[in-house]
Amino acid sequence: MSIFYGSGTALITPFTQSGVNYDTLKKLIEFQIKNGTKALVICGTTGEPPTMTTEEKHEVMQFAIKTVNKRIPVICGTGGNCTKNVVESSVYAESIGADALLVVTPYYNKCTQNGLIQYYQTVSDNVSIPIIAYNVPSRTGVNILPDTAKNMCGIKNLKAIKEAAGNLEQLKKLFEAVEGKLDIYSGDDKLNYKTLELGGAGVISVVSNVLPDVVNKVCSEFKNGNVLKAEQIHNTLSEITDALFIEVNPIPVKTALNLMGFECGKLRAPLTEMEEDNKKVLISELKKWNLI
Secondary structure (H helix, E strand, O other): OOOOOEEEEEOOOOEOOOOEOHHHHHHHHHHHHHOOOOEEEEOOHHHOHHHOOHHHHHHHHHHHHHHHOOOOOEEEEOOOOOHHHHHHHHHHHHHOOOOEEEEEOOOOOOOOHHHHHHHHHHHHHHOOOOEEEEEOHHHHOOOOOHHHHHHHOOOOOEEEEEEOOOOHHHHHHHHHHHOOOOEEEEOOHHHHHHHHHHOOOEEEEOHHHOOHHHHHHHHHHHHOOOHHHHHHHHHHOHHHHHHHOOOOOOHHHHHHHHHOOOOOOOOOOOOOOOOHHHHHHHHHHHHHOOOO
């Protein structure tokens, strides 16, 4: 059974000058659910967890789980580069009611392919809720190769991979390697439709922070057999997707939500405010969609 099918959102974390803006976080959660989002990822890359304290991350997870109140799955980001800390965070997320975990590959210190298998096995041995392995080599320097994914299929609680390598050929080989034993979620908005076409269970999207209804429509139309319509809708998102990745994520998407009237606050250093020329491009695309 899949953790979810369709469009999941990698949610931003709204900040005040001194902490987290929970009033805005509640508004963002309700905005997502109202517009058809099927799952929320809390404290994923888009949520800026490297700049949050452990206490902040725990509080945000608790708040999101309580606010969602089982209406859709809440998936908590607990990955890192210290396996002991990852296990502790994962156990905590399960204890407060998380529906699943998003566990990114170890970054900076990295590891071998065998190390990846041991890493996910260790997390699985300590929890009983589903785990999504998150493959994003452009950020981590570690790539879950298709053959490794095949060997990970036997890990008890590992149920899916969020694939964000941005490589269509690797994506195809990944589907062949896991043979349906793991769900595959797109972690690259540009490859959302291709992932569905290859048999993906859905997407974990950045773009859906601002257009949850449209990203959800791509998935729902595809599921209903309207594949041409799904592809057409996906293609209409091309230019705004480019704008939302014109600088490193989540700089543009958080800027976009602020422009849309959500009080999300500033990005935390080392992330900076958008450069003016790039911001003009983003504003132009938001206006095309009548978002501002």
